[in-house]
Amino acid sequence: MKWDQLADETCPIARSLAVIGDRWTLLILRDCFAGASRFEEFAASLRISRPVVAARLATLVEQGLLEKVAYQERPPRHQYRLTRLGRSLQDLMLVLSSWGSRELAGGGSVEHVHTGCGHVFEPVVTCSHCHEPVDVGAVRTRFAPRLAKPAETSLDVTYGRG
Amino acid sequence: MKWDQLADETCPIARSLAVIGDRWTLLILRDCFAGASRFEEFAASLRISRPVVAARLATLVEQGLLEKVAYQERPPRHQYRLTRLGRSLQDLMLVLSSWGSRELAGGGSVEHVHTGCGHVFEPVVTCSHCHEPVDVGAVRTRFAPRLAKPAETSLDVTYGRG
DNA sequence: ACTCGTCAGTTCATAAACTAAACGGACATG
DNA sequence: CATGTCCGTTTAGTTTATGAACTGACGAGT
Numbered sequence: 001m002k003w004d005q006l007a008d009e010t011c012p013i014a015r016s017l018a019v020i021g022d023r024w025t026l027l028i029l030r031d032c033f034a035g036a037s038r039f040e041e042f043a044a045s046l047r048i049s050r051p052v053v054a055a056r057l058a059t060l061v062e063q064g065l066l067e068k069v070a071y072q073e074r075p076p077r078h079q080y081r082l083t084r085l086g087r088s089l090q091d092l093m094l095v096l097s098s099w100g101s102r103e104l105a106g107g108g109s110v111e112h113v114h115t116g117c118g119h120v121f122e123p124v125v126t127c128s129h130c131h132e133p134v135d136v137g138a139v140r141t142r143f144a145p146r147l148a149k150p151a152e153t154s155l156d157v158t159y160g161r162g
Numbered sequence: 163m164k165w166d167q168l169a170d171e172t173c174p175i176a177r178s179l180a181v182i183g184d185r186w187t188l189l190i191l192r193d194c195f196a197g198a199s200r201f202e203e204f205a206a207s208l209r210i211s212r213p214v215v216a217a218r219l220a221t222l223v224e225q226g227l228l229e230k231v232a233y234q235e236r237p238p239r240h241q242y243r244l245t246r247l248g249r250s251l252q253d254l255m256l257v258l259s260s261w262g263s264r265e266l267a268g269g270g271s272v273e274h275v276h277t278g279c280g281h282v283f284e285p286v287v288t289c290s291h292c293h294e295p296v297d298v299g300a301v302r303t304r305f306a307p308r309l310a311k312p313a314e315t316s317l318d319v320t321y322g323r324g
Numbered sequence: 325a326c327t328c329g330t331c332a333g334t335t336c337a338t339a340a341a342c343t344a345a346a347c348g349g350a351c352a353t354g
Numbered sequence: 355c356a357t358g359t360c361c362g363t364t365t366a367g368t369t370t371a372t373g374a375a376c377t378g379a380c381g382a383g384t
Contacts, residue, residue, distance in 0.1 A: 001209040002343095003185060010271045013192045013255065014263030019266065021185055023165060023371095034303065038374050039332050047163040054333055069257045074227050075380040077331070087298050088265055091287040093175065094301065100174030103250055104181065109172045113302045117292035124288045125253040129277035131286075136249050139256065140275045141196065164372095201361050211343050217360055237351040239360070 020089065024048055026096070028056055029086065032066065033093055037079035048089055065089070094123040181225055182251065186210055186218055188258070191248065195229065195255055199241035227251070256285040 006018035020026055030151060032044050041052045057080055060066040065086035070078045094112060101108035102122075114121045124135050168180035182188055186208060193207050205215045219242055222228040226249035228310035231252075232240045256274060274281045287296050 009190070010268070012259045012266070012268070012270065012272060014189060014262075015266045015268050016258050016262035017188055021188065023179075023183055023185065025310055026179055026183065027176060030173070038234055040330080043332090049374095050333070052371065053373095059242055071198065073377090089261065090298050090301060091285075091296070092254070092257050094287060094296065095254050096178050097174045097303075099177035099251065099254055100176075100181075104174070104177045106172070106174070106177050108174065109306055110174060110303055111306045113304065114289040114291060114294075114296060115300045115302060116294055116297065117289060119289070121289040121291045121296075123253075123296060124290050124293075125256060125285045126288050127276040127279060127281070127283040128286050129276065129281040129283045131277055132276075134253070134256065134276060134283075134285060134292075136252050136280065137279045139252060140277060141181040141259075141272055141329075144271055144273045154343090203357085205361090211345095212362070213364090214342065237349090237360075239351095 019065070022056065022059075024052060024056055025060065026093075028053075028060065029065065029082075029089060032080065032082050032086065033090070037081055038077075039080075042080075060086075064096060091123070095125065098122050121152075182254075182264075184218065184221075186214060187222065188255075190215075190218055191227065191244075191251060192255060194242065194244050194248065195223070195252070199243060200239075201242075204264065224250075253285070257287065260284050 004018075006014050006021070009015055009018075027046055028042055031042055032123070035047060035086065036042055039057070042057065043050055046053065057066065061080070062070050064083055067083050068078050068081045069081055070076065072076070097110065100106075101110070111120045112123070113119065126132060127134050140142075166180075168176050168183070171177055171180075182191070189208055190204055193204055198204055198207060201215065201219070204219065205212055208215065219228065219230075223230050226245055228242045229245050230240050231243055232238065259274070261271065262268075263272070273282045274285070275281065288294060289296050303304070
């Protein structure tokens, strides 16, 4: 499988990763959520090579996660801003941040404040039907019936085989 | 910044990506959640080069997300199974899958069933304090006070500058 | 006018990562 | 003894990323 064929996969995880699965893309988006908007900010924050910053920003604009907005004409200057689609990754960023803080060495160096209630919080993934937190192991994933097809390997199983 | 320095960052998103930010790692983990456990299953499912499959599985074992368990001695055969740490990525996988289904072309080709209530559901990220869904834009991220330090660029802002 | 600095990239040569294809060993089957 | 399966490794070639330097448009200072 080539990287750029991933977008054509049926699996939504594969399609998501085709957009944000690049090594640096989520770090660029993190900086966007943190308020960064200019080329030099991303380059300084990530300390990766400038061609890569330029390439990633270009594809993010192309994919509609960021938009390039001119804020002055002379000299031409613009900022990269999150679109609605880009902002829709907030849930993912929260869960990713929370996982790293909870599970990895280094601990929780950042806090998230819910402006709705004003408190520091951790994201809790709940069920849209019963509103209870979704416990580890309490999920089965299957092909949606309308698209069911003979799969190469069945996905209609829980994890852990033996 | 080099890829392998990411694990030493303060930011939990950077540290998370040091573990799962590789191009293929989340696809391998997806297959694990779907029940895959053997080398040939991963190689067939991902259709990426076998050395990369071997390398990714090895680092996942090293990082403690998978464990390599012998299931027969002669010939020596083993399976890769999710550890507790690996299973703790369930939330992330759900949110990633849901985002792809909702926001990207291709639609929702898989469904998640919550075995707690028995219904098909979408993951909803809620606030651990007030239990309300966390709306887009309703989050501020800041350095945790005990680790507050003069940041190169302040992270204590919401997204969208101008 | 001349030099310096900022911003947003691009170009270039080199270094790292990935790739397909073939090979290896340890066994099982026929 | 030949073939097949499983789990990789080796090899050689291609792709991608890297740091460093460069371009170009402009503004500020002298």
